[in-house]
Amino acid sequence: MTDQDRKPPRPSRRGFFVTAGSLVAAGGVGFGAQAASAPVAKPPSKPAIEPFWGVRQGGILTPTQNNTYFAAFDLTTTKRDDVVKLLRLWTEAAARLTRGQPAAAFGVDQSVPAGDSGEDIGLSPARLTITFGFGPGLFVKDGKDRYGLADQRPEALVDLPRFNGDQLVPARTGGDLSIQACADDPQVAFHAVRQLSAMAYDIAEMRWVQAGFSAQPAGEKTPRNLLGFKDGTRQPDKIDDMVWVGPEGPAWLRGGSYLVVRRIRISLEHWDRMNVDFQEQTIGRHKYSGAPLGKKHEFDAVDLDKTDAEGMPVMPENAHVRLSHSSSNDGAQIYRRGYSYNDGVAFTAERWPPWKQGMLYDAGLLFVAYQRDPRTGFIKIFGNSSKFDMLNQFATHVGSGLFACPPGVQQGGYIGQTLFEA
Numbered sequence: 001m002t003d004q005d006r007k008p009p010r011p012s013r014r015g016f017f018v019t020a021g022s023l024v025a026a027g028g029v030g031f032g033a034q035a036a037s038a039p040v041a042k043p044p045s046k047p048a049i050e051p052f053w054g055v056r057q058g059g060i061l062t063p064t065q066n067n068t069y070f071a072a073f074d075l076t077t078t079k080r081d082d083v084v085k086l087l088r089l090w091t092e093a094a095a096r097l098t099r100g101q102p103a104a105a106f107g108v109d110q111s112v113p114a115g116d117s118g119e120d121i122g123l124s125p126a127r128l129t130i131t132f133g134f135g136p137g138l139f140v141k142d143g144k145d146r147y148g149l150a151d152q153r154p155e156a157l158v159d160l161p162r163f164n165g166d167q168l169v170p171a172r173t174g175g176d177l178s179i180q181a182c183a184d185d186p187q188v189a190f191h192a193v194r195q196l197s198a199m200a201y202d203i204a205e206m207r208w209v210q211a212g213f214s215a216q217p218a219g220e221k222t223p224r225n226l227l228g229f230k231d232g233t234r235q236p237d238k239i240d241d242m243v244w245v246g247p248e249g250p251a252w253l254r255g256g257s258y259l260v261v262r263r264i265r266i267s268l269e270h271w272d273r274m275n276v277d278f279q280e281q282t283i284g285r286h287k288y289s290g291a292p293l294g295k296k297h298e299f300d301a302v303d304l305d306k307t308d309a310e311g312m313p314v315m316p317e318n319a320h321v322r323l324s325h326s327s328s329n330d331g332a333q334i335y336r337r338g339y340s341y342n343d344g345v346a347f348t349a350e351r352w353p354p355w356k357q358g359m360l361y362d363a364g365l366l367f368v369a370y371q372r373d374p375r376t377g378f379i380k381i382f383g384n385s386s387k388f389d390m391l392n393q394f395a396t397h398v399g400s401g402l403f404a405c406p407p408g409v410q411q412g413g414y415i416g417q418t419l420f421e422a
C-alpha cells in the first residue's frame with residue numbers, strides 16, 4: 001500500500017461541494033448525459049461556509065443554524081502558557097473546521113492516531129460556527145489567580161445569583177471555557193467539539209455538554225420550541241447596542257459579548273395536558289399565529305396596557321411575555337438564540353400527578369442569550385420573571401453558565417489574544 005492509498009478519500013468537505021458544483025457546471029458544457037444521471041448534491045440554499053476570521057465571533061448574530069453542540073470545560077493546567085497554547089490550537093482548528101477542512105491533517109502513517117476523527121468526511125460545512133467563551137474560573141478559581149488574569153476579570157462577569165426555583169446540578173453548571181458549535185448538520189457540530197476537546201488533553205477537560213436542535217419551518221422566520229410556540233419572535237430593537245460590549249467594558253472584551261446558557265427542563269407531559277387557551281395565557285401569545293394576545297399577526301407590537309370589556313388586562317400579569325418584556329424590566333433586552341433538547345426518557349414508578357404516566361422526558365430548552373452586560377440583561381429580566389412567571393410551573397433550570405465571549409480574531413491571531421497580551 002502506498003501513502004497515497006492510505007489517505008482518506010475526501011479530506012476536505014469543501015472539496016466535495018466544489019466537485020458537486022463543477023459537475024453541474026460541466027453539465028452545461030458537454031458532459032450532458034453523464035452529468036444528468038450522476039448523483040449531484042443539491043446546492044445548499046444558504047452558503048455552506050460562515051466566515052471564521054473577523055471583527056466579531058461567528059455564532060452570535062449568525063442566522064441560527066439547525067443544530068448546536070455546546071461544551072463547557074474546566075482548566076486543569078496550572079500554566080498560563082498552556083492556556084495560550086490551547087487557544088492557539090483551537091483557533092487554527094476552528095478556522096479549518098468552519099471551512100470544511102479537517103481539524104488537523106489526517107497524516108499518512110496509519111500506525112498513529114489521525115489528526116481528525118473523520119466522521120464529517122464528505123459532509124457540507126453546514127454553516128458551522130464555533131464560538132468561544134471565558135468563564136469566571138479562567139480569572140479566579142477557588143480564590144486563586146492561576147494564570148495572572150485576576151485583575152482582567154470584567155466586573156460584569158459575575159457569579160450568577162441563585163434565582164427563585166433554581167435546581168442547578170453542579171455537573172451541568174459553570175465552566176472555565178466554553179465552546180458552542182452550531183451547524184445545519186448535527187454530525188458536523190458534534191464533530192467540531194469532539195476535535196477541539198481532543199486537543200485539550202492535559203490542559204482542560206470537559207465539564208458538561210448539551211446538544212440541541214431548532215428546525216426552521218419553510219417560509220417562516222421563527223422556529224417553534226417544544227411547547228409548540230414560536231420562540232424568538234421579539235428580539236432587541238437595536239441589536240448591536242444590546243449585544244456587543246462597548247467602552248464600558250475592559251478593552252480586551254470590546255466587540256465581544258456575554259453568553260448566558262441555561263439548561264431548562266420542561267415538563268412536557270404536564271404542558272400537553274393544558275388546554276390551548278391556558279397555554280396562550282401562560283406565554284402571552286397565540287399558539288398558532290405567534291401573535292401577542294389580543295393581536296392578529298406574529299410581528300404585531302406587544303401591548304401590555306390593553307384591557308378587555310371587563311377592564312381586565314388582555315396580557316395576564318404573570319404571562320411570560322409581559323414579565324420578560326423590556327418595559328417590565330427597565331428597558332432590559334437580550335438576544336435569544338436558543339435550541340430545544342431531548343435527552344431521552346426517564347422511567348418512573350410514580351403515577352401521580354396524572355401526567356406522570358410512568359415516564360418523564362428529559363427535554364426542554366437550551367436557553368442561549370447574548371447580551372452587552374448580564375447584570376442589566378439576563379439577571380435583570382430573570383430576577384423578575386423567576387418569581388412570578390406562570391411558565392415556571394412547567395420549567396426547571398437544571399444547568400447554567402455565564403461566559404465572556406471575546407471579540408473575533410483576524411487571521412494569524414488567536415482567540416483571546418486581546419486578553420493574554422493586554
Ligand code: HEM
Binds near residue numbers: 233
Ligand atoms: C422553558 C423556558 C422558556 C420558554 C419555553 C420560553 C419561551 C418563550 C416564548 C414562546 C416567547 C414568545 C415569543 C418570542 O418573542 O420569542 C418568549 C419570549 C421571551 N422570553 Fe422566553 N422562554 C423561556 C425562558 C426564558 C428565560 C429564562 C428568559 C430569561 C430572561 C426568557 C426571556 C424572554 C424574552 C426577553 C422574551 C421576549 C419578550 C418580549 O419582548 O416580548 N425566556 N419566550
